[in-house]
Amino acid sequence: MNALSKSCNPARGVWSARLFGSVVTLAAAISLFFAVPPAFAEAEIVAEWLDRNPPLDPNDPAWHKTKAVEVSLYPQRTVSPGSAAMDVARIAVRALYNGEAIALWLEWRDRAPADIVSVGRFADAVAVQWPVEYGPGRGLPYVGMGDPSRPVALWFWRADGKVETLAAAGFGSLTAQPSDGVEAKGVWEDGIWRVVFRRPLRALQGDEMVRFDPARQGLIPLALATWQGEAGQRDGDKRLSGWRALRFEGGKRETGEAELFGAAAPAEGNPEAGRKLMLERDCAGCHAFPGNPERPAAGPDLTYVGGIHNPSYLLESLLQPSQIIVPGKGFHEMEDGRRTSLMPPFEGSEQERRDITAFLGTLR
Numbered sequence: 055m056n057a058l059s060k061s062c063n064p065a066r067g068v069w070s071a072r073l074f075g076s077v078v079t080l081a082a083a084i085s086l087f088f089a090v091p092p093a094f095a096e097a098e099i100v101a102e103w104l105d106r107n108p109p110l111d112p113n114d115p116a117w118h119k120t121k122a123v124e125v126s127l128y129p130q131r132t133v134s135p136g137s138a139a140m141d142v143a144r145i146a147v148r149a150l151y152n153g154e155a156i157a158l159w160l161e162w163r164d165r166a167p168a169d170i171v172s173v174g175r176f177a178d179a180v181a182v183q184w185p186v187e188y189g190p191g192r193g194l195p196y197v198g199m200g201d202p203s204r205p206v207a208l209w210f211w212r213a214d215g216k217v218e219t220l221a222a223a224g225f226g227s228l229t230a231q232p233s234d235g236v237e238a239k240g241v242w243e244d245g246i247w248r249v250v251f252r253r254p255l256r257a258l259q260g261d262e263m264v265r266f267d268p269a270r271q272g273l274i275p276l277a278l279a280t281w282q283g284e285a286g287q288r289d290g291d292k293r294l295s296g297w298r299a300l301r302f303e304g305g306k307r308e309t310g311e312a313e314l315f316g317a318a319a320p321a322e323g324n325p326e327a328g329r330k331l332m333l334e335r336d337c338a339g340c341h342a343f344p345g346n347p348e349r350p351a352a353g354p355d356l357t358y359v360g361g362i363h364n365p366s367y368l369l370e371s372l373l374q375p376s377q378i379i380v381p382g383k384g385f386h387e388m389e390d391g392r393r394t395s396l397m398p399p400f401e402g403s404e405q406e407r408r409d410i411t412a413f414l415g416t417l418r
């Protein structure tokens with residue numbers, strides 16, 4: 055049984071892979087994107103309680119009783135060299151926990167498994183990214199590997215058997231850490247990878263590790279990335295998701311959760327007006343985006359920006375570009391010892407800003 059081929063059941067938050075094939079469903083989905091703030095168009099992942107240690111074997115029957123949620127993975131285009139991948143992929147996620155450990159079950163399509171690493175050969179891989187510190191008021195780290203003031207912790211599994219605990223504070227700053235106790239097991243079968251990560255709730259060591267405290271947390275944000283080895287994908291050539299919520303079953307709901315995931319600023323704008331504005335204004339001189347005949351690289355490629363970022367982040371990027379600076383090369387300068395974005399703050403009307411944000415939200 056595989057979660058990706060199950061039919062669409064919006065009530066359960068599982069989206070059908072058949073979406074790609076059906077123009078009618080696709081049109082319906084697009085109109086949905088206009089109405090629903092992007093960050094909440096996709097369901098929460100629920101970590102269900104289990105009366106025993108969550109199984110490491112992806113084929114353990116306990117997993118099949120658990121609800122799977124699909125998460126979209128977008129080709130990384132923000133920093134160069136961007137991914138050559140042309141399509142959005144999906145990954146199905148299940149989660150289980152008990153008083154001792156938490157486990158994540160991940161499933162994605164890959165026709166040919168690549169499990170050997172040698173000169174010029176790369177293996178399939180998957181990573182889970184966690185914020186080390188976050189919360190209402192503090193927000194979330196930059197989704198592409200964190201930022202200097204808000205680091206992220208990562209679990210990495212590669213098809214040749216490598217499992218690693220890593221830390222990062224911006225693109226290109228990835229460093230291996232002593233293991234936090236994470237284990238992983240992957241199985242490829244009939245065109246599908248299934249990988250389980252499991253870790254004790256308490257990290258073995260280290261401040262850079264993710265902390266799990268289901269009783270107090272309620273939820274914890276996570277993001278995912280995959281690499282397709284046979285396509286030569288590695289490092290920044292990957293697909294990644296936006297921040298998603300992993301909610302502990304039975305955990306409390308806290309105020310400020312919606313704000314954390316950027317629902318505070320729903321994009322109530324007109325995307326078509328936003329697209330025209332972006333072509334008329336200087337945005338088109340610095341950013342590549344669908345509909346822009348030029349492909350300038352002075353700023354990040356915005357092709358999938360609505361998939362990986364939430365509306366309030368996008369709105370904020372326009373108003374205060376230096377608030378969160380994309381950690382790529384050549385995107386900022388130093389001014390009085392502070393990093394300053396090379397992007398000029400947007401000086402249009404409130405409505406224009408909303409229209410642009412609405413358009414950016416459709417870029418996914």
Ligand code: HEC
Binds near residue numbers: 352395414
């Ligand atoms: C002079 C070049 C320049 C212009 C003009 C410009 N930008 Fe930017 N933009 C950048 C740079 C450089 C960054 C990356 C640094 C940062 O995060 O501020 C950026 C970042 C962004 C981001 C954040 C992307 C991410 O992945 O986090 C968005 C969204 C964005 N710009 C949209 C726009 C829009 C919309 C306009 C037009 C109203 C515009 N930009 C005009 C250079 C520019």
